[in-house]
Amino acid sequence: MPADFNWAIGGEAGDGIDSTGKIFAQALSRAGRHVFTSKDFASRIRGGYTAYKVRTSVDDVQSVVDRLDVLIALTQRTIDENLDELHDGSVIIYDGERSTMADVEIPEGMIGLDVPLKRLAEEAGGAIMRNVVALGAACEVTDFPIENLDSALQKRFGNKGQQLVENNKEAARSGQDYVAEEYDHEFDYDLDTTDNDYVLLNGDQAIGMGAIAAGCRFYAGYPITPATDVMEYLTGRIEQYGGHVVQAEDELSAINIALGAARAGARSMTATSGPGIDLMAETFGLVATSETPLVICDVMRSGPSTGMPTKQEQGDLNMTLYGGHGEIPRFVLAPTSVDECFWKTVEAFNLAEKYNTPVYLVSDLAMAVTEQTFPPEAFDMDAVEIERGRVVDDDTIGEWQNEKGQFKPHALTEDGVSPRAFPGTAGGAHMSTGLEHDELGRRTEDTDMRIEQVDKRTRKVETAKEREDWSPREFGNPESDQLIISWGSNEGALIEAIDLLEDDDIDVRFLSVPYIFPRPDLSEEINSADEVVVVECNQTGQFADVLEHDALRRVKRINKYDGVRFKADELADEIRAALAEEEVTA
Amino acid sequence: MSSQVRFTDFKSDKQPTWCPGCGDFGTMNGMMKALANTGNDPDNTFVVAGIGCSGKIGTYMHSYALHGVHGRALPVGTGVKMANPDLEVMVAGGDGDGYSIGAGHFVHAVRRNLDMTYVVMDNRIYGLTKGQASPTSREDFETSTTPEGPKQPPVNPLALALASGGSFIAQSFSSDAMRHAEIVQEAIEHDGFGFVNVFSPCVTFNDVDTYDYFRDNLVDLAEEDHDPTDEDAAKQKILDSSKEYQGVIYRNDDAVSYDQQFGLDTNMSEIPDGAPEDAMDLVREFY
Ligand SMILES: Cc1ncc(C[n+]2csc(CCOP(=O)(O)OP(=O)(O)O)c2C)c(N)n1
Ligand code: SF4
Numbered sequence: 030m031p032a033d034f035n036w037a038i039g040g041e042a043g044d045g046i047d048s049t050g051k052i053f054a055q056a057l058s059r060a061g062r063h064v065f066t067s068k069d070f071a072s073r074i075r076g077g078y079t080a081y082k083v084r085t086s087v088d089d090v091q092s093v094v095d096r097l098d099v100l101i102a103l104t105q106r107t108i109d110e111n112l113d114e115l116h117d118g119s120v121i122i123y124d125g126e127r128s129t130m131a132d133v134e135i136p137e138g139m140i141g142l143d144v145p146l147k148r149l150a151e152e153a154g155g156a157i158m159r160n161v162v163a164l165g166a167a168c169e170v171t172d173f174p175i176e177n178l179d180s181a182l183q184k185r186f187g188n189k190g191q192q193l194v195e196n197n198k199e200a201a202r203s204g205q206d207y208v209a210e211e212y213d214h215e216f217d218y219d220l221d222t223t224d225n226d227y228v229l230l231n232g233d234q235a236i237g238m239g240a241i242a243a244g245c246r247f248y249a250g251y252p253i254t255p256a257t258d259v260m261e262y263l264t265g266r267i268e269q270y271g272g273h274v275v276q277a278e279d280e281l282s283a284i285n286i287a288l289g290a291a292r293a294g295a296r297s298m299t300a301t302s303g304p305g306i307d308l309m310a311e312t313f314g315l316v317a318t319s320e321t322p323l324v325i326c327d328v329m330r331s332g333p334s335t336g337m338p339t340k341q342e343q344g345d346l347n348m349t350l351y352g353g354h355g356e357i358p359r360f361v362l363a364p365t366s367v368d369e370c371f372w373k374t375v376e377a378f379n380l381a382e383k384y385n386t387p388v389y390l391v392s393d394l395a396m397a398v399t400e401q402t403f404p405p406e407a408f409d410m411d412a413v414e415i416e417r418g419r420v421v422d423d424d425t426i427g428e429w430q431n432e433k434g435q436f437k438p439h440a441l442t443e444d445g446v447s448p449r450a451f452p453g454t455a456g457g458a459h460m461s462t463g464l465e466h467d468e469l470g471r472r473t474e475d476t477d478m479r480i481e482q483v484d485k486r487t488r489k490v491e492t493a494k495e496r497e498d499w500s501p502r503e504f505g506n507p508e509s510d511q512l513i514i515s516w517g518s519n520e521g522a523l524i525e526a527i528d529l530l531e532d533d534d535i536d537v538r539f540l541s542v543p544y545i546f547p548r549p550d551l552s553e554e555i556n557s558a559d560e561v562v563v564v565e566c567n568q569t570g571q572f573a574d575v576l577e578h579d580a581l582r583r584v585k586r587i588n589k590y591d592g593v594r595f596k597a598d599e600l601a602d603e604i605r606a607a608l609a610e611e612e613v614t615a
Numbered sequence: 616m617s618s619q620v621r622f623t624d625f626k627s628d629k630q631p632t633w634c635p636g637c638g639d640f641g642t643m644n645g646m647m648k649a650l651a652n653t654g655n656d657p658d659n660t661f662v663v664a665g666i667g668c669s670g671k672i673g674t675y676m677h678s679y680a681l682h683g684v685h686g687r688a689l690p691v692g693t694g695v696k697m698a699n700p701d702l703e704v705m706v707a708g709g710d711g712d713g714y715s716i717g718a719g720h721f722v723h724a725v726r727r728n729l730d731m732t733y734v735v736m737d738n739r740i741y742g743l744t745k746g747q748a749s750p751t752s753r754e755d756f757e758t759s760t761t762p763e764g765p766k767q768p769p770v771n772p773l774a775l776a777l778a779s780g781g782s783f784i785a786q787s788f789s790s791d792a793m794r795h796a797e798i799v800q801e802a803i804e805h806d807g808f809g810f811v812n813v814f815s816p817c818v819t820f821n822d823v824d825t826y827d828y829f830r831d832n833l834v835d836l837a838e839e840d841h842d843p844t845d846e847d848a849a850k851q852k853i854l855d856s857s858k859e860y861q862g863v864i865y866r867n868d869d870a871v872s873y874d875q876q877f878g879l880d881t882n883m884s885e886i887p888d889g890a891p892e893d894a895m896d897l898v899r900e901f902y
Contacts, residue, residue, distance in 0.1 A: 462673070
């Protein structure tokens with residue numbers, strides 16, 4: 030029996046797949062089990078196949094795998110789509126009374142449980158609860174104490190009245206009882222509970238929570254998959270801390286509104302996905318030249334153009350690293366896991382304000398839609414530090430004024446960092462502009478000043494390189510001469526892949542890099558390893574390119590760009606194959 | 616706010632590089648007078664400028680200011696005002712800046728009705744790029760890019776503002792210094808989005824919409840017994856293309872501003888040293 034258990038519910042968009050999956054995931058989490066969810070959805074609201082998958086274990090789970098143990102299939106297509114992952118002994122729960130499922134075909138070796146979901150739901154108070162009936166059935170199959178499901182139902186429906194909660198509980202019981210009575214079968218699954226406390230959240234929510242913790246009080250955005258959850262999270266919450274969320278008319282406006290708020294002194298953010306980043310590119314240059322601290326979050330999806338809006342990709346690295354005309358200093362941070370989405374957001378705000386520089390916070394769809402369990406201490410709010418940088422007040426403003434009493438917002442300093450005066454500060458009135466400017470912020474085409482200002486802005490990055498920690502996260506065997514490098518959300522799948530490889534006596538060192546710019550200098554690691562493999566979700570190997578550039582050495586690449594995130598077992602196979610291949614010759 | 620502020624306090628020591636005689640001189644002076652008259656000082660004022668000859672205004676005025684990218688000054692002003700409602704926010708730009716590349720933002724800023732002021736220096740030409748047609752250029756106005764005229768009707772900015780739910784719509788003429796300053800002052804005092812389209816002649820590239828033209832054709836609504844709170848009367852004036860009007864054309868004192876609607880009253884620059892005290896509650900929500 031496998032240590033981890035994989036469950037899914039699938040049907041048509043509009044079938045309530047998402048909320049049902051979420052209820053089950055929450056029930057598992059509340060029962061002290063680790064949960065890792067993934068979603069398979071099409072870019073349409075009704076119709077089209079969609080599935081919500083849950084992997085769970087009493088141990089940590091950080092990835093999806095190619096296996097499905099129990100499937101609630103609301104349509105035949107749900108079964109067809111998942112044939113690869115179903116195996117001998119997989120259980121398929123379906124409603125044979127549903128017209129579309131009348132001729133259902135249960136593949137050889139699998140166990141089909143025909144449960145009259147709709148009829149039982151109607152008896153419990155309404156057809157709408159048929160998915161909850163299925164959840165009850167799943168509890169019976171997996172020996173999972175149904176009380177845990179009750180608590181998730183309470184959370185989901187509690188605010189809509191106790192009667193609805195009771196009806197749902199009853200619906201779940203009827204599914205459970207039906208399987209117990211009709212199917213006299215010992216199922217192979219056993220979902221134990223533990224006393225552990227977990228919270229369950231996705232990457233977008235972690236970014237939103239990190240923003241509030243970091244003192245972000247202003248958000249301007251325009252909805253786009255898969256970044257919208259950040260905005261939805263902040264809406265209704267940020268106000269409790271005196272903040273505001275504004276839905277702009279487009280991304281051009283969103284970034285400019287966010288910029289305005291930052292100039293007024295607020296910690297300010299916008300979030301979007303690739304197409305929105307393209308639209309923001311012009312203002313990005315203004316943010317950098319006017320030296321405005323701003324966090325711009327790019328939750329990547331499959332591109333170019335509108336590409337595959339609901340599919341995974343890590344294709345925007347070059348855009349965030351090089352995008353925009355002219356040469357622009359910036360920071361590019363890429364969290365590598367859901368909890369790191371929180372911490373990197375906090376760091377992004379501090380970097381932005383300490384260096385008066387825009388920060389790209391780059392996440393991706395896989396992380397944005399993945400809900401994962403963590404102990405609450407993973408988000409220890411006492412550990413959040415806020416550093417606002419060189420902000421002047423009445424006492425210090427004099428140090429930053431010229432002999433005429435004019436404030437110098439772009440003062441040429443040794444560390445490249447200039448002072449900031451929030452509007453309202455007496456004696457701080459100044460202007461800033463996207464035009465090249467002097468220390469006062471006034472337009473200049475003076476050749477010396479041009480060079481001094483460009484160098485000053487670059488110097489901030491040099492200062493940050495020295496003052497901040499840009500280390501990668503390290504996993505596997507530090508002594509191994511087989512080196513795997515990756516960035517972004519692939520970390521979890523890689524950690525599990527390494528475990529799988531260890532079982533085969535394949536030993537690797539894995540560096541997961543959360544910093545794209547500045548990034549750690551990995552030349553030594555790369556050059557001293559026998560084999561180097563760079564893993565990323567794009568076709569050209571954008572990160573591999575920059576690493577080759579840094580280390581002056583060719584690396585092997587594993588690239589996935591079919592729109593689906595890496596799975597641990599698939600990745601283990603790929604790494605095995607890459608390590609076995611001949612060395613890459615330049 | 617100090618009471619001794621004079622309008623020259625809003626002047627920077629940078630000499631304008633506008634062509635001698637450019638209407639923008641008068642437009643700017645009126646804005647500075649209006650700011651001083653309403654009791655503002657440079658330290659509590661934020662001026663956002665667009666791109667164009669008009670946009671240079673941010674350089675020649677003294678206050679907290681940002682000179683942004685082409686067409687997007689209104690969103691910047693929006694963010695400044697939302698993040699610190701104590702500030703007096705004034706946005707300035709040209710007709711190309713505001714009604715062409717920034718037209719979308721204009722419509723939305725008007726309907727958002729945030730308490731700020733928007734002044735457009737309308738010279739019916741692109742000045743900074745040396746004389747191409749602008750959205751307010753006449754249909755037969757010959758320019759380097761429209762040798763036979765744009766052959767499209769000009770945008771009517773006042774109509775656009777009215778259709779977008781504008782709560783304060785006015786027009787002025789930069790060389791009628793006193794009236795222009797008065798009108799901008801009313802826009803500042805208006806509780807909501809105060810929009811002023813200013814005839815600000817370009818003496819270098821526009822030989823049609825000249826000082827003489829405006830002097831000859833301008834009708835001051837103050838002398839016409841116009842009631843700006845009467846929407847029908849306003850509509851009539853706005854759609855009358857036979858004359859050029861000066862004055863407050865429409866004013867809706869009942870419109871609720873965005874800041875009031877959303878209860879924006881916090882200076883968001885002030886935040887705690889660490890996460891908010893009850894921040895662990897945010898984590899617990901995910902149980
Ligand atoms: C994105 C972008 N496109 C084009 C330009 C070039 N440009 C600068 S000013 C301007 C037109 C300005 O016209 P208007 O707003 O009427 O101002 P004026 O110069 O007449 O005062 C243009 C097209 C630019 N700076 N940015
Ligand atoms: S080109 Fe026209 S608008 Fe520009 S400064 Fe000269 S007169 Fe004024």
